Amino acid sequence: xxxxxxxxxxxxxxxxxxxxxxxxxxxxxxxxxxxxxxxxxxxxxxxxxxxxxxxxxxxxx
Amino acid sequence: xxxxxxxxxxxxxxxxxxxxxxxxxxxxxxxxxxxxxxxxxxxxxxxxxxxxxxxxxxxxxxxxxxxxxxxxxxxxxxxxxxxxxxxxxxxxxxxxxxxxxxxxxxxxxxxxxxxxxxxxxxxxxxxxxxxxxxxxxxxxxxxxxxxxxxxxxxxxxxxxxxxxxxxxxxxxxxxxxxxxxxxxxxxxxxxxxxxxxxxxxxxxxxxxxxxxxxxxxxxxxxxxxxxxxxxxxxxxxxxxxxxxxxxxxxxxxxxxxxxxxxxxxxxxxxxxxxxxxxxxxxxxxxxxxxxxxxxxxxxxxxxxxxxxxxxxxxxxxxxxxxxxxxxxxxxxxxxxxxxxxxxxxxxxxxxxxxxxxxxxxxxxxxxxxxxxxxxxxxxxxxxxxxxxxxxxxxxxxxxxxxxxxxxxxxxxxxxxxxxxxxxxxxxxxxxxxxxxxxxxxxxxxxxxxxxxxxxxxxxxxxxxxxxxxxxxxxxxxxxxxxxxxxxxxxxxxxxxxxxxxxxxxxxxxxxxxxxxxxxxxxxxxxxxxxxxxxxxxxxxxxxxxxxxxxxxxxxxxxxxxxxxxxxxxxxxxxxxxxxxxxxxxxxxxxxxxxxxxxxxxxxxxxxxxxxxxxxxxxxxxxxxxxxxxxxxxxxxxxxxxxxxxxxxxxxxxxxxxxxxxxxxxxxxxxxxxxxxxxxxxxxxxxxxxxxxxxxxxxxxxxxxxxxxxxxxxxxxxxxxxxxxxxxxxxxxxxxxxxxxxxxxxxxxxxxxxxxxxxxxxxxxxxxxxxxxxxxxxxxxxxxxxxxxxxxxxxxxxxxx
Numbered sequence: 001x002x003x004x005x006x007x008x009x010x011x012x013x014x015x016x017x018x019x020x021x022x023x024x025x026x027x028x029x030x031x032x033x034x035x036x037x038x039x040x041x042x043x044x045x046x047x048x049x050x051x052x053x054x055x056x057x058x059x060x061x
Numbered sequence: 062x063x064x065x066x067x068x069x070x071x072x073x074x075x076x077x078x079x080x081x082x083x084x085x086x087x088x089x090x091x092x093x094x095x096x097x098x099x100x101x102x103x104x105x106x107x108x109x110x111x112x113x114x115x116x117x118x119x120x121x122x123x124x125x126x127x128x129x130x131x132x133x134x135x136x137x138x139x140x141x142x143x144x145x146x147x148x149x150x151x152x153x154x155x156x157x158x159x160x161x162x163x164x165x166x167x168x169x170x171x172x173x174x175x176x177x178x179x180x181x182x183x184x185x186x187x188x189x190x191x192x193x194x195x196x197x198x199x200x201x202x203x204x205x206x207x208x209x210x211x212x213x214x215x216x217x218x219x220x221x222x223x224x225x226x227x228x229x230x231x232x233x234x235x236x237x238x239x240x241x242x243x244x245x246x247x248x249x250x251x252x253x254x255x256x257x258x259x260x261x262x263x264x265x266x267x268x269x270x271x272x273x274x275x276x277x278x279x280x281x282x283x284x285x286x287x288x289x290x291x292x293x294x295x296x297x298x299x300x301x302x303x304x305x306x307x308x309x310x311x312x313x314x315x316x317x318x319x320x321x322x323x324x325x326x327x328x329x330x331x332x333x334x335x336x337x338x339x340x341x342x343x344x345x346x347x348x349x350x351x352x353x354x355x356x357x358x359x360x361x362x363x364x365x366x367x368x369x370x371x372x373x374x375x376x377x378x379x380x381x382x383x384x385x386x387x388x389x390x391x392x393x394x395x396x397x398x399x400x401x402x403x404x405x406x407x408x409x410x411x412x413x414x415x416x417x418x419x420x421x422x423x424x425x426x427x428x429x430x431x432x433x434x435x436x437x438x439x440x441x442x443x444x445x446x447x448x449x450x451x452x453x454x455x456x457x458x459x460x461x462x463x464x465x466x467x468x469x470x471x472x473x474x475x476x477x478x479x480x481x482x483x484x485x486x487x488x489x490x491x492x493x494x495x496x497x498x499x500x501x502x503x504x505x506x507x508x509x510x511x512x513x514x515x516x517x518x519x520x521x522x523x524x525x526x527x528x529x530x531x532x533x534x535x536x537x538x539x540x541x542x543x544x545x546x547x548x549x550x551x552x553x554x555x556x557x558x559x560x561x562x563x564x565x566x567x568x569x570x571x572x573x574x575x576x577x578x579x580x581x582x583x584x585x586x587x588x589x590x591x592x593x594x595x596x597x598x599x600x601x602x603x604x605x606x607x608x609x610x611x612x613x614x615x616x617x618x619x620x621x622x623x624x625x626x627x628x629x630x631x632x633x634x635x636x637x638x639x640x641x642x643x644x645x646x647x648x649x650x651x652x653x654x655x656x657x658x659x660x661x662x663x664x665x666x667x668x669x670x671x672x673x674x675x676x677x678x679x680x681x682x683x684x685x686x687x688x689x690x691x692x693x694x695x696x697x698x699x700x701x702x703x704x705x706x707x708x709x710x711x712x713x714x715x716x717x718x719x720x721x722x723x724x725x726x727x728x729x730x731x732x733x734x735x736x737x738x739x740x741x742x743x744x745x746x747x748x749x750x751x752x753x754x755x756x757x758x759x760x761x762x763x764x765x766x767x768x769x770x771x772x773x774x775x776x777x778x779x780x781x782x783x784x785x786x787x788x789x790x791x792x793x794x795x796x797x798x799x800x801x802x803x804x805x806x807x808x809x810x811x812x813x814x815x816x817x818x819x820x821x822x823x824x825x826x827x828x829x830x831x832x833x834x835x836x837x838x839x840x841x842x843x844x845x846x847x848x849x850x851x852x853x854x855x856x857x858x859x860x861x
Contacts, residue, residue: 019855026848030841032800033793035770036763036828038837040815047812 013054020053064209064242068131069202072098072111081130082201084113088189089124096125102197106142107172112199119194128187131205135178137185139201142172144192151189152177172197214241215311216248216275216300221319226326226411227350228281230319232298236275243309245302247272252279254288256297256316267305281352292352295320325399326351327411328358330727330765333395334758335424335735340386345397345410347381354378359398359407364391365417374404390422390466412728419734422466458482630708632701637713639697643690644683644716676715683719688729692737694720699743703781704790718778721745725774730761745777746791747832756830760792763828773799793833 017024027046034042070082076098078084086096095118100111116123129137132155141148144167151161160180164173179185185203214237223230236245246267251258265272284290297318302311328345336342347355358375360383375383395415398407454462455470458479465474477493485491490502497505659667683691698706698717706714723729724741733741735754742753745760764771773796780798784790804811826834 020852022848022851022855023845026841026845028804029844030837032797032804033833033837033840034826034829035767035796035800035833036826037821037824038826038829040817041822041825043812043815 009057012057016054016057017050024050063206064211065135065204066131066207066209067202067204069200071109071200072113074111076111083128083130085126085128088126089122089191092120092123094118094120094123094125102143106197107140107174108142108197108199112197115190115196115198116192117195121193122191123193124189124191125198126187126189127201129185129203129205131203131207132184133207134185134203134205136176137188137201137203138174138176139188139190140172140174140197140199141168141190141192142197142199143169144173144194144196145169146193148193148196149189149191150175150177151191152179152185153187153189154179154183155186156183158183208240209242210240211242213243213245213302213304213307213309213311214238216245216302216314219298219300219314219317221296221298221317223319223322225322225324225351225408226348228326228352229278230281230284230296231276231278232300232317233276234300234314236273237302237311243304243307245273245311246304246306248275248277249301249303249310250277251297251299251301251313252288253297254290254294256318257313258297258299258316260287263303281350290321292321292323321352322406323353323401324351324406324408325349325353325355325401327399327408328397329411330762331395331397331410331412331415332727332731332758332762333415333418334731334754335419335421336384337421337423337735338426339424340384340426341388341420341424343383343385343395343397345381347378347399351399351408353401355399355401357400357404358383359400359404360385360395361398362388362393362395365394366392370396386426388420388425390420390424393418393420415731418732421734423469423472459486629701629705633705633709636697636701636706637709640694640713640716643693643697644686644720672711675711676718679712679715680719680722683716683723686723688732691720691724691729692733692740695724695737695740695744699740703744703746703778704785704787706778707782707785714778714782718775721778722775725757725761725764727761727765730758733757746781746789746793747830748789748791749831752831756832759828759830769799769803770796772803791832791836793830793836796833797836 024046027042027049031039031042031046068080070078070080073079086094094116097114097117098111099114100108101114102108102112104110113125115125127139137152144164146167147163147165149161149163151159153159160177162175162177164175177185177188184205190198216234216237218233218235220233221230222233232250234248247269248264250262250264251260252262253259262277263272264274264277281290284296288294288296290296295318297316299313299316301313304310326348328347330344330346332344334342334344343360349355355378357378358380360373360375361370362385363370373383373385395418397410399410400407455465455475456462457475459482463475463478469475480493481491484494484497484502484505488497488502488504488508490497490504492501496502500506694716698720703717703721706717709717721744724733725745730738730741738754738757739750741757742750745757747753747756760770760774764774773792776799777792777795780795781790784794787794800811829837
């Protein structure tokens with residue numbers, strides 16, 4: 001039962017990621033054009049945002 | 062204790078000598094005595110294998126002399142057999158004396174072994190053997206002292222030194238001389254805060270690469286962790302040679318010691334920049350890696366031609382920058398000291414002091430005309446092109462007097478200030494004519510723009526004005542040729558007249574081609590409005606003046622002259638010639654690659670290797686060039702633009718590549734003047750000359766911190782040439798390309814390579830060039846908006 005939930009969660013993560021692929025692309029294009037501290041902070045923001053987005057799938061549903 | 066060596070001569074199987082023992086068969090009055098070396102008796106008479114058959118003719122009183130090849134022989138012996146009659150042996154010493162012995166008993170059926178020990182203080186040199194019949198001689202041996210000392214020698218010359226910057230302590234010693242029985246296989250090091258040292262460490266295990274090092278460095282952290290070492294502690298060191306194979310260990314050396322000093326590490330990355338009219342700015346990094354933390358700083362400087370230093374104390378240990386506002390132009394030497402103990406213990410910056418730094422005449426804050434340096438003020442350095450005094454009083458157009466330096470006068474500051482005052486009076490804006498026309502003055506703009514359409518009317522300007530003005534200019538030029546132009550009021554007045562009218566007219570001629578317009582008299586002149594208003598508020602119009610004279614476009618909205626391919630080719634050829642004049646490369650052309658038997662990939666690889674080797678050789682040459690030569694190359698390249706160098710020859714490309722790399726190094730940038738930095742900026746694609754110098758400094762500093770930027774600087778020339786058709790290709794584009802490649806190569810590593818401890822929200826983006834910021838603004842916002850629209854559209858489509 002738990003395994004099924006985990007698998008479903010990963011499937012949902014995949015779907016959400018694909019759904020937001022253009023957003024993620026935008027983030028990364030921004031990240032590539034920056035350097036130094038700006039790049040570091042934007043990079044952290046990207047990773048944190050992604051994690052929050054994916055972790056809160058259930059919540060948003 | 063010495064080790065004695067024993068050597069034996071038993072003759073080889075072919076009868077030749079095994080040693081350098083010398084046999085003199087004609088010693089006895091030069092008689093030729095019969096002899097041979099054969100194994101005649103097969104081991105009888107004390108022989109082993111071949112032996113010397115002496116006096117085979119049975120001559121009477123036949124004397125054989127054997128001279129030993131070594132010195133300091135203390136003992137010798139030999140076998141002699143088949144002696145039928147009495148025989149005699151004389152041992153000769155090195156001091157010319159000798160000792161003889163008569164052997165009256167024959168040993169015809171056997172052999173004897175006469176042996177001799179030299180008396181104390183004497184050494185055997187040779188031995189004479191006299192017989193009357195055929196005898197056999199073999200196994201001559203001798204023992205001597207060859208100076209080798211038993212055991213393993215102790216190291217010598219132990220010294221202690223320290224690196225005050227990182228706190229490491231290095232001990233150094235010499236290996237023992239080669240006069241010992243055993244060589245060291247490694248060294249044992251004793252160290253401690255007490256004498257004798259109780260802690261031990263070795264240079265390595267036997268056979269290790271470092272085992273025979275004669276230097277060892279203790280890091281500060283190691284000494285702190287093992288000994289709890291602190292400032293003021295005295296550390297003791299001693300060394301021993303070890304030969305573990307033979308269990309032979311030397312004695313310990315005498316103890317060397319070092320007392321840890323209360324010294325802070327010197328500063329790194331010292332960057333000095335001329336900030337126009339704002340002062341000379343110093344920036345540095347204090348790594349605080351020494352035994353003490355910095356408590357204050359002191360900046361010392363002097364004119365390079367002088368001996369006396371001037372000092373400025375900075376009490377705040379946390380500061381990493383300083384601005385000297387009042388400093389006269391000239392060539393200076395600078396040192397930034399990191400100090401402890403109330404400034405009494407100071408340590409210079411890491412690397413070398415900054416020597417021969419050019420401080421511009423326009424660097425100092427010009428609110429006063431005298432410097433505030435502590436007495437005595439240094440005399441002005443000899444100017445390279447003029448001997449005029451540094452400050453002159455100039456009568457302005459409005460009759461007031463003002464003081465200007467020669468450089469300021471030369472750069473046109475007087476004229477611009479006159480323009481500013483005139484425009485302030487007329488329009489209420491303290492700006493130059495150029496700034497006025499650029500749109501920096503609201504009142505002027507209001508008067509200029511007739512409506513909100515894209516056309517503007519200037520009703521005042523008439524053809525007569527133009528003609529009159531031209532005449533004024535001509536008259537002015539004539540006067541200027543015949544008179545001293547500086548001090549007399551009428552000329553200043555003339556200049557005022559000329560300049561107020563000249564600038565707008567000049568602009569109209571350039572932009573609107575008044576000559577082509579028919580109804581100049583009363584018809585309004587229409588000019589096309591610039592694509593976009595000037596966004597930036599230039600604090601100092603002087604740089605705008607420079608932009609005006611620059612052949613390259615200075616603003617995005619300006620019309621860029623598109624050169625034809627032929628014109629580009631001519632420019633490139635000129636650049637090639639200029640670069641070859643500046644940089645003489647004496648590199649022997651490499652051999653053509655032998656492509657026989659190589660696959661296509663191997664040929665490509667070989668060509669790449671050859672190219673790389675060539676570029677490295679050129680880079681070595683360029684590295685040794687003086688700064689001025691590098692700057693000359695930069696200026697030449699700035700004329701033609703890097704992107705146009707696609708058709709340049711191999712040498713020019715390699716030189717440009719190497720020069721770009723050199724002039725973007727922190728240490729080189731620190732030595733460049735503002736103008737030179739602007740030229741470097743042009744080569745890197747920075748079009749905004751106001752920020753180009755600062756951008757070059759940022760790139761130089763960031764290249765030392767970020768690998769991607771360093772790679773981008775390295776590859777900029779190649780990539781710019783590859784992207785010759787791309788408009789407005791700059792270093793920022795190269796950086797983006799490199800970052801994308803690095804990300805694709807290692808996505809996770811790139812994302813995680815974040816130096817959180819160095820993050821400073823307040824200075825976010827300050828370590829990016831203006832060019833990068835501009836491009837990021839152009840890209841980031843539209844891309845995110847577009848991506849959101851696409852995402853939203855996709856979601857809507859899925860619903861339906």
